[in-house]
Amino acid sequence: MKDAVLAYLNETYHPRAVFLYGSFQRGDQDMYSDFDCTLIVDEKPRKHDDTVICGVPLDCFLFTAAEAETEDPDAFLPVYGAELVQDDGVGKRLQSRVRDYVHEHERIDDEEKAFIRAWIRKTVKRAEKGDDEGNFRAVAFLWESLTDYCFLRDRFYFGSKQTIADLRQHDPAGYALFHRAITEKTPEAIAAWAVHVIRE
Numbered sequence: 001m002k003d004a005v006l007a008y009l010n011e012t013y014h015p016r017a018v019f020l021y022g023s024f025q026r027g028d029q030d031m032y033s034d035f036d037c038t039l040i041v042d043e044k045p046r047k048h049d050d051t052v053i054c055g056v057p058l059d060c061f062l063f064t065a066a067e068a069e070t071e072d073p074d075a076f077l078p079v080y081g082a083e084l085v086q087d088d089g090v091g092k093r094l095q096s097r098v099r100d101y102v103h104e105h106e107r108i109d110d111e112e113k114a115f116i117r118a119w120i121r122k123t124v125k126r127a128e129k130g131d132d133e134g135n136f137r138a139v140a141f142l143w144e145s146l147t148d149y150c151f152l153r154d155r156f157y158f159g160s161k162q163t164i165a166d167l168r169q170h171d172p173a174g175y176a177l178f179h180r181a182i183t184e185k186t187p188e189a190i191a192a193w194a195v196h197v198i199r200e
Contacts, residue, residue: 017091073101
């Protein structure tokens with residue numbers, strides 16, 4: 001499967017670098033998986049390719065070599081821990097730039113942490129009322145909670161998929177609280193997850 005995709009990508013785009021990430025990098029792909037990758041090319045005929053190869057849809061983003069050198073590193077976060085499948089040097093430089101960016105931005109100061117904790121406490125208290133505004137705030141907290149969980153632990157937020165996987169592996173008690181909160185969506189479940197998020 002991987003060889004078929006790489007053959008298609010090389011024939012279609014002649015990439016200078018191919019980054020592979022997601023389930024196909026980890027080796028835990030299933031029937032719902034797509035093939036996540038980023039290409040660095042000289043000429044970009046499109047921004048994204050979702051072609052289906054051997055029954056697997058691509059989720060492939062394309063950037064020019066010039067973009068890889070000049071665009072905000074935030075646009076390339078998936079390459080941080082990606083497998084560099086092929087490279088002429090431009091991919092290694094980009095990955096290094098992204099890693100430097102992440103290490104410079106994974107910590108927030110204590111004042112910002114205090115603000116996040118206070119906002120979460122206020123939001124959870126307001127959600128107890130059970131009216132539309134309270135319910136909206138509860139949903140807003142759930143939406144932001146994984147980001148806050150990371151920031152309050154001096155970790156960079158790489159998106160929900162990566163953070164949930166990290167929770168499941170490294171913080172099973174936290175994962176259980178998170179899962180209950182997003183599944184039940186009750187004030188009690190959300191409050192329990194919130195207490196875990198803001199724990200010092």
